[in-house]
């Protein structure tokens with residue numbers, strides 16, 4: 001067979017050569033050991049936690065080593081593409097702080113190794129496709145859908161492996177005249193790889209995460225170019241990661257199945273094989289068993305979920321780090337205020353079996369992360385969230401920023417900061433009472449008569465002085481407790497609750513409820529200081545009127 005003639009027949013318009021492309025995209029000038037890697041998502045409109053995990057791993061590997069992280073949009077599957085999905089993708093990754101050094105962006109692509117959207121790279125793939133044909137390593141296949149279905153049915157009936165191989169590879173060695181005739185007839189064709197592999201053979205392979213593997217060779221003549229000339233994932237992966245000079249491919253381990261083919265393809269093309277970092281799936285407990293997080297069943301798989309719930313980016317980041325590297329939590333304990341990026345991340349420490357996603361743990365991590373923030377940061381993040389998801393609350397928060405910040409400063413900064421908020425959706429319940437519009441009418445414990453409550457409130461108002469320090473303030477609360485025959489001796493009360501009509505805790509609760517509408521609030525003395533004398537008094541008086 002005259003492969004040169006076949007290549008010219010299939011790709012008459014291709015004049016560039018692989019050598020020209022090698023020159024156009026030279027090896028990168030990076031320090032020894034620098035990781036060049038990428039995120040290569042498909043723009044389906046759905047950005048999930050798995051994308052973020054992969055993104056964070058790639059980002060850490062690249063930037064920790066002085067390398068490069070780029071964003072490549074894998075848009076070869078036009079059927080799955082949703083309009084605006086690329087923008088959603090870019091925005092979401094940006095929201096999570098993944099900074100790309102090159103790649104697709106809103107205002108076009110930036111970087112010297114583009115284009116970074118696969119549909120714009122068709123010409124590049126064809127250069128290498130032509131080379132493979134010239135070398136007898138690829139050939140056109142004119143099989144129709146019906147023929148391929150029949151082939152599959154026969155394989156099923158014979159209990160044989162599925163795929164286009166061996167005697168099923170009917171176009172593999174066809175005469176050029178047959179091919180010419182089909183082309184002259186305008187028949188569509190796909191370009192297939194001519195596999196020289198055999199499933200009888202195995203070889204050793206080292207994956208950064210999975211470790212040493214024994215791999216069986218690929219014997220299937222997979223499709224390289226679809227009938228519209230657009231490459232399959234496999235071919236695009238080889239050409240793009242070679243020309244973009246990727247050193248490490250970080251991707252989901254669902255690609256392990258076709259890894260033998262990828263290795264074979266890189267070899268056939270004369271490309272240096274990158275290192276592979278195959279990451280396991282994210283799983284969750286479902287009853288007593290583990291299963292993969294599913295797009296259909298688990299809303300928490302979508303990244304939009306975390307944004308709407310109001311998890312700060314830093315919390316999601318922190319949680320993912322605890323998932324990825326088991327020594328992260330110890331490091332964090334030793335470095336409570338260091339930026340997460342100071343942690344020496346190691347891809348080798350990734351769990352080959354994947355990770356169990358634990359929502360309760362994420363919430364807990366988020367509580368700690370928010371507790372460590374200063375009031376200014378909490379103000380910024382909370383108002384940003386509220387503007388998007390609770391405009392009414394945002395309006396209250398922003399009405400008097402200094403006031404809101406003084407609320408958010410409660411219990412912050414000390415050795416043991418308060419952990420009141422895990423997600424921004426909880427903030428309103430926690431602090432809403434500071435805004436008169438959200439103040440709820442208190443419901444007092446029925447154990448106590450309205451008169452008792454009213455007496456306590458009246459006495460409190462008599463003695464109340466906003467200038468008191470917290471111990472003078474509390475002494476007054478204790479004095480009222482004794483005046484009405486309740487006890488301040490909590491020990492004695494615990495030993496025999498029937499001996500007392502109530503305690504100082506009950507008295508405090510009456511006052512707390514009158515001022516905040518709730519039985520639980522941050523430190524009541526501080527609450528009153530923030531509300532100020534007039535509002536505190538007005539709130540108590542208003543409640544007294546209802547009693």
Ligand code: GLU
Nearest residue numbers: 040041042074237250251
């Ligand atoms: N577009 C592929 C995916 O979304 C990329 C896999 C890769 O990173 O190579 O799974």
